[in-house]
Amino acid sequence: MSKRDYSLLGPDGARAVETGLAAAEWYHTDVPRKVMKELMQRSDQPAIRDTMILYGCMIAFAAGGIAFWGTWWCVPFWAAYGVLYGSASDSRWHECGHGTAFRTAWMNNAVYEIASFMIMRNSATWRWSHARHHTDTYIVGRDPEIAIMRPPAFVRLIGAFFGIPDVIDFFPRMIRNALSGPTAEERTFVPQSEWAKVQRVAIVYTAIYAATAATAVATGSILPLMVIGLPRMYGAWHHIMTGLLQHGGLADNVIDHRLNSRTVYMNPISRFIYWNMNYHVEHHMFPMVPYHALPRLHEVIKHDLPAPNRSIASAFAEMWPALRRQLAYEDYFLKRDLPPTAKPYREDFHRAALGDLPDALPAE
Amino acid sequence: MPQWIRACATDDIDEEDLIRFDHGGATYAIYHSPEGDFFATAGLCTHENIHLCDGLVMGHLIECPKHNGQFDYRTGEAKRAPVCVNLRTYPVRVDGTDVYIEVP
Ligand code: FES
Numbered sequence: 190m191s192k193r194d195y196s197l198l199g200p201d202g203a204r205a206v207e208t209g210l211a212a213a214e215w216y217h218t219d220v221p222r223k224v225m226k227e228l229m230q231r232s233d234q235p236a237i238r239d240t241m242i243l244y245g246c247m248i249a250f251a252a253g254g255i256a257f258w259g260t261w262w263c264v265p266f267w268a269a270y271g272v273l274y275g276s277a278s279d280s281r282w283h284e285c286g287h288g289t290a291f292r293t294a295w296m297n298n299a300v301y302e303i304a305s306f307m308i309m310r311n312s313a314t315w316r317w318s319h320a321r322h323h324t325d326t327y328i329v330g331r332d333p334e335i336a337i338m339r340p341p342a343f344v345r346l347i348g349a350f351f352g353i354p355d356v357i358d359f360f361p362r363m364i365r366n367a368l369s370g371p372t373a374e375e376r377t378f379v380p381q382s383e384w385a386k387v388q389r390v391a392i393v394y395t396a397i398y399a400a401t402a403a404t405a406v407a408t409g410s411i412l413p414l415m416v417i418g419l420p421r422m423y424g425a426w427h428h429i430m431t432g433l434l435q436h437g438g439l440a441d442n443v444i445d446h447r448l449n450s451r452t453v454y455m456n457p458i459s460r461f462i463y464w465n466m467n468y469h470v471e472h473h474m475f476p477m478v479p480y481h482a483l484p485r486l487h488e489v490i491k492h493d494l495p496a497p498n499r500s501i502a503s504a505f506a507e508m509w510p511a512l513r514r515q516l517a518y519e520d521y522f523l524k525r526d527l528p529p530t531a532k533p534y535r536e537d538f539h540r541a542a543l544g545d546l547p548d549a550l551p552a553e
Numbered sequence: 554m555p556q557w558i559r560a561c562a563t564d565d566i567d568e569e570d571l572i573r574f575d576h577g578g579a580t581y582a583i584y585h586s587p588e589g590d591f592f593a594t595a596g597l598c599t600h601e602n603i604h605l606c607d608g609l610v611m612g613h614l615i616e617c618p619k620h621n622g623q624f625d626y627r628t629g630e631a632k633r634a635p636v637c638v639n640l641r642t643y644p645v646r647v648d649g650t651d652v653y654i655e656v657p
Binding site for chain 1: 600
Protein backbone atom coordinates (compact mmCIF):
# COMPACT_ATOMS: atom_id res chain seq x y z
CA MET A 190 0.00 0.00 0.00
CA SER A 191 1.29 3.47 -0.80
CA LYS A 192 1.50 6.11 1.89
CA ARG A 193 -1.76 6.62 3.71
CA ASP A 194 -3.59 9.89 3.18
CA TYR A 195 -5.80 10.55 6.19
CA SER A 196 -7.40 13.68 4.78
CA LEU A 197 -11.18 13.32 4.47
CA LEU A 198 -10.96 15.00 1.09
CA GLY A 199 -8.06 12.88 -0.21
CA PRO A 200 -7.67 9.86 -2.52
CA ASP A 201 -7.81 7.17 0.22
CA GLY A 202 -11.26 8.28 1.25
CA ALA A 203 -12.44 8.28 -2.37
CA ARG A 204 -10.95 4.80 -2.86
CA ALA A 205 -12.75 3.50 0.25
CA VAL A 206 -16.04 4.67 -1.25
CA GLU A 207 -15.22 3.01 -4.60
CA THR A 208 -14.21 -0.35 -3.10
CA GLY A 209 -17.16 -0.54 -0.72
CA LEU A 210 -15.04 -0.22 2.42
CA ALA A 211 -16.89 2.98 3.33
CA ALA A 212 -20.35 2.61 4.89
CA ALA A 213 -19.96 -1.18 4.69
CA GLU A 214 -21.87 -3.82 6.59
CA TRP A 215 -19.79 -4.69 9.64
CA TYR A 216 -19.61 -7.97 11.48
CA HIS A 217 -21.90 -8.54 14.47
CA THR A 218 -21.85 -11.48 16.82
CA ASP A 219 -25.23 -13.22 16.96
CA VAL A 220 -27.02 -12.33 20.18
CA PRO A 221 -30.62 -13.46 20.76
CA ARG A 222 -32.99 -10.52 20.43
CA LYS A 223 -34.37 -11.03 23.94
CA VAL A 224 -30.88 -10.84 25.47
CA MET A 225 -29.92 -7.85 23.35
CA LYS A 226 -33.10 -6.00 24.28
CA GLU A 227 -32.32 -6.53 27.92
CA LEU A 228 -28.73 -5.30 27.46
CA MET A 229 -29.87 -2.18 25.59
CA GLN A 230 -32.29 -1.08 28.33
CA ARG A 231 -31.63 2.47 29.55
CA SER A 232 -31.59 3.59 33.13
CA ASP A 233 -30.89 6.96 34.77
CA GLN A 234 -29.77 5.54 38.07
CA PRO A 235 -26.17 4.37 37.34
CA ALA A 236 -25.26 7.54 35.45
CA ILE A 237 -26.86 9.84 38.09
CA ARG A 238 -24.82 8.07 40.77
CA ASP A 239 -21.60 8.30 38.72
CA THR A 240 -22.22 11.94 37.78
CA MET A 241 -22.81 12.93 41.39
CA ILE A 242 -19.58 11.18 42.39
CA LEU A 243 -17.71 12.82 39.51
CA TYR A 244 -18.89 16.39 40.02
CA GLY A 245 -18.76 16.02 43.82
CA CYS A 246 -15.13 14.89 43.67
CA MET A 247 -14.27 17.67 41.21
CA ILE A 248 -15.68 20.32 43.55
CA ALA A 249 -13.90 18.82 46.55
CA PHE A 250 -10.54 18.48 44.77
CA ALA A 251 -10.73 22.00 43.30
CA ALA A 252 -11.59 23.37 46.74
CA GLY A 253 -8.56 21.56 48.17
CA GLY A 254 -6.34 22.88 45.38
CA ILE A 255 -7.51 26.45 45.99
CA ALA A 256 -7.25 26.14 49.78
CA PHE A 257 -3.65 24.89 49.61
CA TRP A 258 -2.65 27.11 46.67
CA GLY A 259 0.90 28.34 47.10
CA THR A 260 2.00 25.20 48.98
CA TRP A 261 3.04 21.77 47.72
CA TRP A 262 -0.07 20.34 49.36
CA CYS A 263 -2.13 21.62 46.48
CA VAL A 264 -0.40 19.28 43.99
CA PRO A 265 -2.33 16.03 44.69
CA PHE A 266 -5.61 17.95 44.68
CA TRP A 267 -4.93 19.46 41.26
CA ALA A 268 -3.60 16.13 39.96
CA ALA A 269 -6.87 14.42 40.89
CA TYR A 270 -9.04 17.32 39.70
CA GLY A 271 -7.13 17.42 36.42
CA VAL A 272 -7.77 13.77 35.61
CA LEU A 273 -11.48 14.15 36.29
CA TYR A 274 -11.65 17.35 34.20
CA GLY A 275 -9.24 16.43 31.39
CA SER A 276 -9.92 12.69 31.11
CA ALA A 277 -13.26 11.68 32.65
CA SER A 278 -14.82 14.39 30.46
CA ASP A 279 -13.74 12.39 27.41
CA SER A 280 -15.80 9.34 28.37
CA ARG A 281 -18.78 11.47 29.49
CA TRP A 282 -18.65 13.31 26.18
CA HIS A 283 -18.57 9.95 24.45
CA GLU A 284 -21.35 8.13 26.29
CA CYS A 285 -23.71 11.08 26.49
CA GLY A 286 -23.02 11.82 22.82
CA HIS A 287 -24.34 8.35 22.04
CA GLY A 288 -27.31 9.16 24.26
CA THR A 289 -26.98 5.89 26.13
CA ALA A 290 -25.61 6.99 29.53
CA PHE A 291 -28.95 8.24 30.91
CA ARG A 292 -32.44 7.22 29.96
CA THR A 293 -33.60 10.85 30.13
CA ALA A 294 -32.61 12.88 27.08
CA TRP A 295 -32.00 16.23 28.82
CA MET A 296 -29.59 14.59 31.28
CA ASN A 297 -27.55 13.13 28.41
CA ASN A 298 -27.53 16.52 26.69
CA ALA A 299 -26.56 18.50 29.79
CA VAL A 300 -23.63 16.25 30.68
CA TYR A 301 -22.63 16.10 26.99
CA GLU A 302 -22.44 19.90 26.72
CA ILE A 303 -20.40 20.27 29.93
CA ALA A 304 -18.05 17.43 28.96
CA SER A 305 -17.59 18.78 25.42
CA PHE A 306 -16.52 22.13 26.82
CA MET A 307 -14.06 20.55 29.25
CA ILE A 308 -12.53 18.19 26.68
CA MET A 309 -12.30 21.11 24.19
CA ARG A 310 -14.49 19.69 21.44
CA ASN A 311 -17.15 21.73 19.76
CA SER A 312 -20.28 19.89 20.92
CA ALA A 313 -22.08 20.43 17.61
CA THR A 314 -19.19 19.31 15.36
CA TRP A 315 -18.07 16.30 17.31
CA ARG A 316 -21.44 14.62 17.45
CA TRP A 317 -21.09 14.13 13.71
CA SER A 318 -17.43 13.22 13.59
CA HIS A 319 -18.13 10.46 16.06
CA ALA A 320 -20.99 9.12 13.94
CA ARG A 321 -18.51 8.83 11.08
CA HIS A 322 -16.03 7.08 13.39
CA HIS A 323 -18.69 4.43 14.01
CA THR A 324 -19.62 4.08 10.34
CA ASP A 325 -16.06 3.86 9.07
CA THR A 326 -13.95 2.89 12.07
CA TYR A 327 -10.27 3.22 11.12
CA ILE A 328 -11.02 3.40 7.41
CA VAL A 329 -8.26 5.64 6.12
CA GLY A 330 -9.58 8.86 4.60
CA ARG A 331 -13.05 8.35 6.10
CA ASP A 332 -12.67 8.22 9.87
CA PRO A 333 -11.96 11.69 11.32
CA GLU A 334 -11.03 10.22 14.73
CA ILE A 335 -7.99 8.10 13.94
CA ALA A 336 -5.80 8.69 16.99
CA ILE A 337 -2.65 7.00 15.69
CA MET A 338 -1.94 7.56 12.03
CA ARG A 339 0.73 5.57 10.25
CA PRO A 340 3.61 6.00 10.48
CA PRO A 341 2.98 7.04 14.09
CA ALA A 342 4.08 10.57 15.02
CA PHE A 343 5.66 9.77 18.39
CA VAL A 344 6.39 13.36 19.36
CA ARG A 345 2.73 14.18 18.82
CA LEU A 346 1.61 11.06 20.70
CA ILE A 347 3.73 11.89 23.71
CA GLY A 348 2.61 15.52 23.53
CA ALA A 349 -0.98 14.25 23.59
CA PHE A 350 -0.46 12.94 27.13
CA PHE A 351 -0.19 16.63 28.07
CA GLY A 352 -2.98 17.73 25.75
CA ILE A 353 -0.56 19.73 23.62
CA PRO A 354 -1.62 18.87 20.04
CA ASP A 355 -5.32 18.96 20.94
CA VAL A 356 -5.07 22.37 22.58
CA ILE A 357 -2.96 23.74 19.73
CA ASP A 358 -5.60 22.51 17.30
CA PHE A 359 -8.57 23.58 19.40
CA PHE A 360 -8.07 27.30 19.97
CA PRO A 361 -7.48 28.45 16.37
CA ARG A 362 -10.34 26.16 15.27
CA MET A 363 -12.61 27.62 17.95
CA ILE A 364 -11.88 31.16 16.75
CA ARG A 365 -12.37 30.15 13.09
CA ASN A 366 -15.64 28.40 13.94
CA ALA A 367 -16.78 31.43 15.96
CA LEU A 368 -16.04 33.76 13.05
CA SER A 369 -17.22 31.69 10.09
CA GLY A 370 -18.75 28.37 11.18
CA PRO A 371 -17.34 24.92 10.34
CA THR A 372 -14.19 24.50 8.23
CA ALA A 373 -14.31 22.93 4.73
CA GLU A 374 -13.30 19.54 6.14
CA GLU A 375 -15.87 19.73 8.95
CA ARG A 376 -18.53 20.48 6.35
CA THR A 377 -17.94 17.01 4.84
CA PHE A 378 -19.51 15.34 7.88
CA VAL A 379 -21.57 18.06 9.62
CA PRO A 380 -24.93 18.56 7.87
CA GLN A 381 -25.64 22.08 6.72
CA SER A 382 -28.58 22.42 9.10
CA GLU A 383 -26.06 22.29 11.98
CA TRP A 384 -23.49 24.80 10.73
CA ALA A 385 -25.04 27.73 12.60
CA LYS A 386 -25.01 25.68 15.79
CA VAL A 387 -21.30 24.94 15.39
CA GLN A 388 -20.72 28.69 15.23
CA ARG A 389 -22.92 29.44 18.25
CA VAL A 390 -21.15 26.84 20.37
CA ALA A 391 -17.75 28.25 19.37
CA ILE A 392 -18.87 31.77 20.36
CA VAL A 393 -19.95 30.54 23.82
CA TYR A 394 -16.63 28.70 24.34
CA THR A 395 -14.66 31.75 23.23
CA ALA A 396 -16.56 33.94 25.68
CA ILE A 397 -15.91 31.56 28.62
CA TYR A 398 -12.19 31.25 27.89
CA ALA A 399 -11.88 35.01 27.39
CA ALA A 400 -13.60 35.64 30.74
CA THR A 401 -11.35 33.08 32.49
CA ALA A 402 -8.19 34.58 30.96
CA ALA A 403 -9.34 38.10 31.87
CA THR A 404 -9.93 37.01 35.48
CA ALA A 405 -6.43 35.49 35.59
CA VAL A 406 -4.92 38.74 34.28
CA ALA A 407 -7.01 40.88 36.63
CA THR A 408 -6.06 38.83 39.69
CA GLY A 409 -2.45 38.34 38.58
CA SER A 410 -2.78 34.58 39.18
CA ILE A 411 -3.09 31.45 37.04
CA LEU A 412 -5.53 30.01 39.59
CA PRO A 413 -8.63 30.61 37.40
CA LEU A 414 -6.88 28.72 34.59
CA MET A 415 -6.08 25.86 36.96
CA VAL A 416 -9.84 25.44 37.33
CA ILE A 417 -10.87 26.07 33.70
CA GLY A 418 -8.70 25.25 30.70
CA LEU A 419 -5.34 24.03 32.00
CA PRO A 420 -6.68 20.75 33.47
CA ARG A 421 -7.34 19.73 29.86
CA MET A 422 -3.54 19.58 29.68
CA TYR A 423 -2.30 18.48 33.08
CA GLY A 424 -5.08 15.90 33.43
CA ALA A 425 -5.19 14.57 29.85
CA TRP A 426 -2.84 11.65 30.38
CA HIS A 427 -5.42 9.13 31.51
CA HIS A 428 -7.74 9.50 28.54
CA ILE A 429 -4.81 9.35 26.15
CA MET A 430 -3.46 6.26 27.91
CA THR A 431 -6.79 4.48 27.59
CA GLY A 432 -7.76 6.02 24.25
CA LEU A 433 -4.62 4.96 22.39
CA LEU A 434 -5.37 1.37 23.33
CA GLN A 435 -8.75 1.44 21.59
CA HIS A 436 -7.35 0.77 18.13
CA GLY A 437 -3.57 1.37 18.37
CA GLY A 438 -1.34 -1.01 16.39
CA LEU A 439 -4.32 -2.97 15.03
CA ALA A 440 -5.53 -3.31 11.44
CA ASP A 441 -7.02 -0.42 9.50
CA ASN A 442 -9.33 -0.68 6.47
CA VAL A 443 -11.21 -3.72 7.76
CA ILE A 444 -14.93 -4.07 8.50
CA ASP A 445 -14.77 -6.30 11.55
CA HIS A 446 -14.33 -4.57 14.90
CA ARG A 447 -12.72 -7.70 16.33
CA LEU A 448 -9.73 -6.97 14.08
CA ASN A 449 -9.35 -3.23 14.61
CA SER A 450 -10.45 -2.64 18.22
CA ARG A 451 -9.10 -3.77 21.57
CA THR A 452 -10.83 -4.84 24.76
CA VAL A 453 -8.64 -4.42 27.85
CA TYR A 454 -9.42 -5.45 31.42
CA MET A 455 -8.81 -2.43 33.68
CA ASN A 456 -8.78 -1.52 37.35
CA PRO A 457 -12.02 -0.07 38.82
CA ILE A 458 -10.72 3.53 39.06
CA SER A 459 -9.72 3.59 35.41
CA ARG A 460 -13.04 2.02 34.51
CA PHE A 461 -14.87 4.77 36.41
CA ILE A 462 -12.87 7.48 34.64
CA TYR A 463 -13.25 5.71 31.30
CA TRP A 464 -16.87 4.63 31.86
CA ASN A 465 -16.21 1.03 30.78
CA MET A 466 -14.99 1.96 27.30
CA ASN A 467 -12.24 -0.58 27.89
CA TYR A 468 -14.84 -2.99 26.45
CA HIS A 469 -14.17 -1.38 23.15
CA VAL A 470 -14.88 -4.18 20.70
CA GLU A 471 -18.22 -4.65 22.42
CA HIS A 472 -19.00 -0.92 22.27
CA HIS A 473 -18.27 -0.68 18.56
CA MET A 474 -20.20 -3.81 17.70
CA PHE A 475 -23.27 -2.75 19.71
CA PRO A 476 -23.17 1.02 20.31
CA MET A 477 -26.69 1.08 21.73
CA VAL A 478 -25.65 -0.90 24.81
CA PRO A 479 -25.06 1.58 27.66
CA TYR A 480 -21.71 1.71 29.45
CA HIS A 481 -23.04 0.03 32.59
CA ALA A 482 -24.16 -3.05 30.61
CA LEU A 483 -20.89 -3.53 28.70
CA PRO A 484 -19.37 -5.99 31.21
CA ARG A 485 -22.50 -8.15 30.81
CA LEU A 486 -22.34 -7.86 27.02
CA HIS A 487 -18.70 -8.92 27.18
CA GLU A 488 -19.68 -12.10 29.00
CA VAL A 489 -22.33 -12.85 26.37
CA ILE A 490 -20.11 -12.46 23.29
CA LYS A 491 -16.56 -13.12 24.44
CA HIS A 492 -16.55 -16.59 22.85
CA ASP A 493 -16.61 -14.80 19.50
CA LEU A 494 -13.95 -12.17 20.25
CA PRO A 495 -10.16 -12.20 20.40
CA ALA A 496 -8.79 -12.69 23.91
CA PRO A 497 -8.85 -9.35 25.76
CA ASN A 498 -5.63 -7.82 27.07
CA ARG A 499 -5.36 -8.57 30.76
CA SER A 500 -4.28 -5.08 31.91
CA ILE A 501 -3.35 -1.59 30.72
CA ALA A 502 0.34 -2.51 31.11
CA SER A 503 0.04 -5.67 29.03
CA ALA A 504 -1.90 -3.83 26.33
CA PHE A 505 0.82 -1.16 26.13
CA ALA A 506 3.48 -3.88 26.03
CA GLU A 507 1.70 -5.27 22.99
CA MET A 508 0.91 -1.97 21.28
CA TRP A 509 4.01 0.17 21.75
CA PRO A 510 6.49 -2.13 19.93
CA ALA A 511 3.95 -2.48 17.10
CA LEU A 512 3.79 1.30 16.76
CA ARG A 513 7.57 1.50 16.72
CA ARG A 514 7.61 -1.12 13.99
CA GLN A 515 5.13 0.94 11.97
CA LEU A 516 7.72 3.72 11.91
CA ALA A 517 9.87 1.64 9.58
CA TYR A 518 7.10 -0.32 7.88
CA GLU A 519 3.77 1.43 8.04
CA ASP A 520 1.78 -1.54 6.73
CA TYR A 521 2.67 -3.55 9.81
CA PHE A 522 -0.20 -4.27 12.21
CA LEU A 523 -1.11 -6.69 14.98
CA LYS A 524 -3.31 -9.37 13.51
CA ARG A 525 -5.99 -10.42 15.97
CA ASP A 526 -6.45 -14.16 16.39
CA LEU A 527 -10.05 -15.15 16.71
CA PRO A 528 -10.83 -18.04 19.06
CA PRO A 529 -11.78 -21.37 17.46
CA THR A 530 -15.39 -20.75 18.50
CA ALA A 531 -15.51 -17.44 16.60
CA LYS A 532 -17.19 -16.92 13.26
CA PRO A 533 -14.84 -15.64 10.55
CA TYR A 534 -16.04 -12.71 8.45
CA ARG A 535 -15.18 -11.56 4.96
CA GLU A 536 -11.49 -12.48 5.18
CA ASP A 537 -11.35 -12.34 1.40
CA PHE A 538 -12.60 -8.79 1.52
CA HIS A 539 -10.18 -7.83 4.26
CA ARG A 540 -7.21 -9.14 2.35
CA ALA A 541 -8.35 -7.29 -0.74
CA ALA A 542 -8.91 -4.16 1.30
CA LEU A 543 -5.36 -4.38 2.53
CA GLY A 544 -4.06 -4.52 -1.05
CA ASP A 545 -1.56 -7.18 -2.12
CA LEU A 546 0.13 -7.11 1.21
CA PRO A 547 1.15 -10.17 3.14
CA ASP A 548 -0.57 -10.73 6.46
CA ALA A 549 0.86 -8.97 9.44
CA LEU A 550 4.50 -9.79 9.91
CA PRO A 551 5.27 -11.95 12.93
CA ALA A 552 5.93 -9.90 16.05
CA GLU A 553 9.57 -9.28 16.87
CA MET B 554 -51.58 1.29 -6.73
CA PRO B 555 -51.55 1.02 -2.89
CA GLN B 556 -52.52 -2.35 -1.50
CA TRP B 557 -53.01 -3.88 1.92
CA ILE B 558 -50.55 -6.67 2.72
CA ARG B 559 -50.57 -8.99 5.71
CA ALA B 560 -47.32 -8.29 7.54
CA CYS B 561 -47.48 -10.52 10.63
CA ALA B 562 -49.65 -11.80 13.46
CA THR B 563 -50.30 -9.55 16.44
CA ASP B 564 -48.37 -11.84 18.76
CA ASP B 565 -45.30 -11.93 16.47
CA ILE B 566 -44.15 -8.66 18.06
CA ASP B 567 -43.73 -8.13 21.80
CA GLU B 568 -45.15 -4.91 23.18
CA GLU B 569 -42.59 -2.08 22.93
CA ASP B 570 -40.70 -3.87 20.18
CA LEU B 571 -40.51 -4.16 16.40
CA ILE B 572 -39.84 -6.64 13.64
CA ARG B 573 -38.60 -6.41 10.09
CA PHE B 574 -40.97 -7.14 7.22
CA ASP B 575 -39.79 -7.44 3.62
CA HIS B 576 -42.16 -7.24 0.69
CA GLY B 577 -41.80 -6.56 -3.01
CA GLY B 578 -38.13 -5.64 -2.79
CA ALA B 579 -38.75 -3.13 0.00
CA THR B 580 -38.11 -3.46 3.71
CA TYR B 581 -40.42 -2.21 6.47
CA ALA B 582 -40.44 -2.06 10.26
CA ILE B 583 -43.62 -3.01 12.14
CA TYR B 584 -43.99 -1.75 15.72
CA HIS B 585 -46.10 -2.80 18.69
CA SER B 586 -46.50 0.19 21.02
CA PRO B 587 -46.72 -0.04 24.83
CA GLU B 588 -50.46 0.75 24.50
CA GLY B 589 -50.93 -2.27 22.24
CA ASP B 590 -51.25 -0.35 18.94
CA PHE B 591 -49.39 -1.24 15.73
CA PHE B 592 -47.45 1.07 13.43
CA ALA B 593 -45.30 0.70 10.31
CA THR B 594 -42.39 2.68 8.91
CA ALA B 595 -39.68 2.26 6.31
CA GLY B 596 -37.27 -0.42 7.51
CA LEU B 597 -34.05 1.51 6.93
CA CYS B 598 -32.74 4.47 8.88
CA THR B 599 -32.65 7.73 6.91
CA HIS B 600 -29.12 8.52 8.11
CA GLU B 601 -27.42 5.49 6.58
CA ASN B 602 -28.96 2.33 5.24
CA ILE B 603 -29.17 0.45 8.52
CA HIS B 604 -32.05 -1.86 9.41
CA LEU B 605 -34.02 -0.44 12.31
CA CYS B 606 -35.20 -3.91 13.37
CA ASP B 607 -32.04 -4.34 15.48
CA GLY B 608 -32.74 -1.10 17.33
CA LEU B 609 -34.47 -0.37 20.60
CA VAL B 610 -38.08 0.74 21.07
CA MET B 611 -38.54 3.07 24.04
CA GLY B 612 -42.10 4.26 24.42
CA HIS B 613 -42.91 5.76 21.01
CA LEU B 614 -39.30 6.13 19.90
CA ILE B 615 -37.23 3.77 17.82
CA GLU B 616 -33.49 4.14 18.33
CA CYS B 617 -31.28 3.16 15.41
CA PRO B 618 -28.65 0.54 16.28
CA LYS B 619 -25.83 2.25 14.40
CA HIS B 620 -25.54 5.82 15.73
CA ASN B 621 -28.42 6.00 18.18
CA GLY B 622 -30.49 8.37 16.07
CA GLN B 623 -34.16 8.33 17.12
CA PHE B 624 -37.52 8.62 15.36
CA ASP B 625 -41.07 8.78 16.64
CA TYR B 626 -42.37 5.70 14.84
CA ARG B 627 -45.98 6.95 14.98
CA THR B 628 -45.21 9.99 12.82
CA GLY B 629 -41.75 9.16 11.44
CA GLU B 630 -40.41 12.41 12.87
CA ALA B 631 -36.63 12.51 13.36
CA LYS B 632 -36.08 13.19 17.06
CA ARG B 633 -32.38 12.87 17.77
CA ALA B 634 -29.13 13.46 15.84
CA PRO B 635 -27.59 12.19 13.68
CA VAL B 636 -30.90 11.61 11.93
CA CYS B 637 -32.29 14.74 10.27
CA VAL B 638 -34.65 13.30 7.65
CA ASN B 639 -38.02 11.92 8.77
CA LEU B 640 -38.87 8.27 8.33
CA ARG B 641 -41.67 7.31 5.96
CA THR B 642 -44.70 5.83 7.71
CA TYR B 643 -47.40 3.48 6.34
CA PRO B 644 -51.02 2.96 7.37
CA VAL B 645 -51.67 -0.12 9.49
CA ARG B 646 -54.84 -1.99 10.34
CA VAL B 647 -55.41 -4.97 12.57
CA ASP B 648 -57.92 -7.57 11.51
CA GLY B 649 -58.45 -10.15 14.24
CA THR B 650 -54.94 -11.41 14.95
CA ASP B 651 -53.48 -10.21 11.64
CA VAL B 652 -51.55 -6.98 11.08
CA TYR B 653 -51.87 -5.42 7.63
CA ILE B 654 -49.89 -2.52 6.19
CA GLU B 655 -50.74 -0.45 3.17
CA VAL B 656 -47.79 -0.35 0.81
CA PRO B 657 -47.47 1.71 -2.38
S1 FES C 1 -27.67 4.88 10.55
FE1 FES C 1 -29.29 5.32 11.87
S2 FES C 1 -28.53 6.90 13.11
FE2 FES C 1 -26.96 6.53 11.70
